[in-house]
Amino acid sequence: MLELSRADLHVSISDPAATSMNFLNEIAGRYPDAISLAAGRPYDGFYSVEDVARYQQSYVDHLRGRGLGEQQVRGLLLQYGRTNGQLGELIARMLEIDEGITVPPESVMVTAGCQEAMIIALRALCAGPDDVVLVAEPCYVGLTGAARILGVEVAPVPETPDGLAPETVAEVARQVRAAGKRPRALYLVPNFSNPSGVSLPVATRRRLLDVAAEQDLLLLEDDPYGLFGLDDEPRPTLKSLDTGGRVIYLGSFAKSCFPGARVGFLVADQTVVGEEGKRTLLADEMSAVKSMLTVNTSPISQAVIGGVLVESGCSLRTANRDKLAFYRNNLRTLLAALEEHFPQPGRGELGVRWNVPSGGFFAVVDVPFQADEKLLERSAEQFGVLWTPMSFFYTDGGHHAIRLSCSYLEAEQIAEGVRRLSRLVTENA
């Protein structure tokens, strides 16, 4: 059999993030009894296999109810379809109801999960080697990985405990420009970010939109966790505040429905001006990229999400009340367990601190030792608990911090996981 040298393959093959995630999966496989505070997946128990066919049927009924004949319905489900998908209207209605985002259905592109939305947005916007994407750091590995696939340069903007500082964004943009390059876009997760759990205050959101206009940046707003706040405080999306058309909204159904559908979307309602002043919609232009990645998103998967939207009256905020209660309880359990196992008097001596996210799936714990892969392996083997080294999410940094996830487990397991973690910390402090 032919042997290829790994050094001859593209650099994304050796992506450190992919390697790290593989390592995590491998450790999880080797220690199946370890409690995983590493898995950021949604909880499994909200759906059953039978729901899939029912949702598809609901969507088919919806199409028939709109007067489509059998041949048309069959074509929509089984044939190649429109590159940008068939859920534009339902998703636009959902964005209006749930997020106060008003956009034309044609500006919605349905994608093969939010990951594809990221790479399409990056590819469309970053035209040449001088185009740079800014990212809030620590950063979700899917975005930096997508940039690596395309050879797009990434400029990190350090996140503070209150999220990104708009002035730092402006500063990094100026540095990029001073280096002869073009800062093209900024990627961020404004609500309960992955991995940090941090959210952006509303005033900061408004200021960030101003900075985007000043620095001629587009904002790639990724919002997979927005529905899952600890309180009912409204957190307006950047897109809903965006009067200048600076935001490309990236959407996921992995947490609000389930990951197996692999359906996400992007909203790109900006105008593109071409030769002879011809005006088109950015989402339509981006379809040229989408068609060369996956042609179109599986209509069978779209039908499942279409059914969820139809059954919920296009309000996932309403449909997700049970999930919201579950995830709230999980995050509260995580934070309470940290309080319990790292009590205030001793905490300082141990050198342990954590942030208190106002929602979402993640919290970050600072620890007084190097939290690397070697320690992770020992943690799995000797203490029966898994977590994610924060260094996975930095170009260089996060060496003394770990990410804890509380989405996949039930509350008792979370409490037990933190108890085990406290033993690891005590032994290493």
Next chain:
Amino acid sequence: MLELSRADLHVSISDPAATSMNFLNEIAGRYPDAISLAAGRPYDGFYSVEDVARYQQSYVDHLRGRGLGEQQVRGLLLQYGRTNGQLGELIARMLEIDEGITVPPESVMVTAGCQEAMIIALRALCAGPDDVVLVAEPCYVGLTGAARILGVEVAPVPETPDGLAPETVAEVARQVRAAGKRPRALYLVPNFSNPSGVSLPVATRRRLLDVAAEQDLLLLEDDPYGLFGLDDEPRPTLKSLDTGGRVIYLGSFAKSCFPGARVGFLVADQTVVGEEGKRTLLADEMSAVKSMLTVNTSPISQAVIGGVLVESGCSLRTANRDKLAFYRNNLRTLLAALEEHFPQPGRGELGVRWNVPSGGFFAVVDVPFQADEKLLERSAEQFGVLWTPMSFFYTDGGHHAIRLSCSYLEAEQIAEGVRRLSRLVTENA
């Protein structure tokens, strides 16, 4: 609303192939009564909407029959899954039964349609700006479009009426090398190619494998039409003849099942040698690319194709007997209609010739005039027939040829379409 300049977006946005295909779709939309000999889609009538749920159920039953519990089945369908998918075993069995290809299940990666398989293979293999992919020209636009997304240089190898000449492949590879670049792979469709309809003789396949070894090329073998030969003559895939591990096989279920599943696959059983001599499977290495494009292929879509495979005993050759009869009749009808409407005595005067493919969905007609978009529009408006200019599939060429498809229509429409085409030709000759 923000206005972006089209010139500031990535070059793939202005991909001439995408523009051409959009033009075709637009013309088709404007002249709905025109008969489309342009559409290369499979015929619609083989499946009904109800089949989707049944196939999914068959796959679920298959999983249960293998002893998986409800929680595991639920996880396989609704959660994030293995990057390379869950149909490896079923697809490997199908390849063994239908194609005599023997590969380990782990070498199979399930992709979001064959398009994703193409871009993953290109990205993994083409590591730097000097890596070039050779393509049989005329070439399927999905491959050249994927290369454009990644900025991978394409070197065309002109196809002859008997398919690619291996010596020309070697010649182009040498030219690429002489220019200081690395010829990395060759893309081709050996069976009833899209767009040309041409097939590679078996002896040529063997010689091509030798040339691949001599020139250190990988062969990207794309085989969406292999099941649909006019005769029962066996046409071994390159992969089944590949003793040296030179072939990466790209598979599609769009024609053998239906396009709406958006499930394809690739087979990469080559060995990768990394640092310290660590040996891995190319398919496993490629998963780093796949994870940054779409994370994994929708398990809900995989379940549909899994059901088709389970119900057919993993033989799509057997399961596709009805389709084979239909497509054979369509291609024979197309060729007979050409004979009828361009009879031998006058044919030479008209300057009309066509090839006689031994299977598949396409034939190419040479015409004595420029077959461009302007003529296509007039053809739709005045003659009620659509076709594809062959120039769409060349970097520069094919100006006096058209592609006729016979997959989507019923036989009577094909005959009528060719009759209309003959009027266009007579008026323009």
